[in-house]
Amino acid sequence: MSRVIAFCFLLLASVLGYLHIDSRPAWAPFASVYPVDIANPVEDSPESPESNKPAKNLKNAAPVKQAQPSLRMDWLPDTGAPSVHAASLITLKDGGVRAFWFAGSREGAPDVAIYTAVFDPQASRWSAPTVVMDRVSAEKGLSRYIAKLGNPVPARMADGRMQLFFVTVSIGGWAGSSISSVISDDEGLTWGQPQRLISSPLINLSTLVKSPAMLFADGRLGLPAYHEWIGRFGEFLRIDASRVIDKRRMSSGRGAIQPVVFADGPQEASAFFRQTRSSSQLKQIPVSETKDAGQSWVATKDLEIPNPNSAIAALTLANGTRLMVLNNIEAGRYRLVMVMRESNSAQWQVIQVIEDDESLANDQRREFSYPYLISANGEDAHLAYTWDRKKIKHVYFPAAWFKHAVSSLKEKEAQ
Amino acid sequence: MRGSAHCAFAKAEFKRDSICSTHCLGPTIENLFFWPLGMSLELPLSAYVRGVTGDLSIVTLLLLWSSMLPSAKKTPLGFKVPLALIAIAFYPLALGFGMMDPYAWGYGSISLLIAVVLFAIVCGLAGWTKGVWILSFAIIAWAAHWHESANLWDYLLDPFLAIWALFAIPNAIYRKRREKMQSGYLFRAG
16 A cells, blocks of 8 residues: 555656656757847958868967057956956946956965956046955855855846856865856845855766856856866856756866857857867867757867967957957967957967067966956957966957957958 | 755764764754854854765655664665666766766756656565655655755765665675575584
8 A cells, every 4th residue: 555655656756857847948049149240241252161270370370460559458456365367257237347356375275265346448447356255255155165266257147137156166176166156136246145056966076167158048048167077078057047957068088178159150159178188189279069059069170279278268249250369389378369260261360469478488487377358349359367377467459459450460361 | 945955964863873872962962063163163064064065865865864764674775786886877977978968867858757767666666665755755856946956866866875875785795695604504514
């Protein structure tokens, strides 16, 4: 008799389980970031679309002649901490830009906190930094022990609120990380309770975030994340508010982390990774592609741009031009460049050398790493990156600068 | 709901202690576990344990709770062995071995749900009714979103349950050998 009751209960559980699966939102296509601007393509003479054409000799490519108008450079405000890293940016509704970064006595120290400041484009000035999250407030909010904090990545939710994803570690090094998030109703002035994202079956260990999220057409977020323990691979998390509702593997093995995603259409996207391969393998940018809005990913041919195991930043402008900021060397992080690929071209070309310490002796070379790119209006670009772990540099590329860079490239090609 | 799993786990552990030892000391220690103790600790001790272990699956919790019942019987090897085999295949794949990720099935795969229901039916037919109740509860908890996770696997399996199942196999082999040896001694001819 008890067995019959148990089976009836199982039947009830099965029906509830089925209804739960049935009520899940269907996987949506990618939302377009900018309104499609087919009428004003940058390039007039279309080239043959050759997929993944390697950017030959990028390492030795000379930058195009100094572009005019000039770039605007400044520093994110000083927090007094000796070590800073992992800056990220988001555009505010009033046109300003909010930056997040972590600072402390050293990377991974218990005193590391996540700071924020706002850039006023009219005054070209940063506000005083404030703390978004420190270790103690994270552990009180999450009701669990937190040993250290890591990368912050902001995102704009479909309802206009701001969400900040950040890495927390309870045990071990960065490999023991998990992702948590906080939501702000007032553009980042105040924040709600932090919540953990559950993304791994092994006591939620080892999921990190570095790259910006992308929006699905149904308003949910797609967050490129990665694992760093045993396997080192990319994962695409589908997020509903503060909950992972699905995830898909973007790569496998131990060679590719920190994916950045370029959407090619509502269903197609390509992801470029920071390589973490063994010394015998090629030090180039691993690539994965999806043709079903991120439901399945296939690793394809590397992009032949050197990568020294360092993060990449990616951005698509409104006219379809793609930008990446990266270290195009096989070892070290002493050179940082911006590369561009026009919408109708397959070629990545260096358009600006942002930092280069190649002429210095090995021990004098500084680290320029963890770039993060956003655009305020689809025509310009804000870049933030770690400058020798001591400061965060902010570079503004005005729309006019890109126009000039494109025309210079054309001139160069014509010659 | 967050944290309740751990609280329950810790309470279950402590309750077992308190039954075994004294009736006064147990609850005191139990409460201490959940109080902020001050000193250099910002959180109660339970939060430190939780930080390290994560939240336990519903199956682990119910097995722990049911083990305290007066009529508690041993969990059959027929449950532990398949569980251990599933864990051996599941964790390497879920942690990046290849492009197939069985953990992703837990978000909404009808096949995984059917497999769990079939497993529960087999448990019931084999005479382990408790298993049917436990797996049914785990499915309902997932459908009702009792944990932080939206993944069915997190309601069914956790590393501690996997380790327990893995250790159960050599333990059972060792016991059987010992029983054989003892029976051999008792009925040795001569």
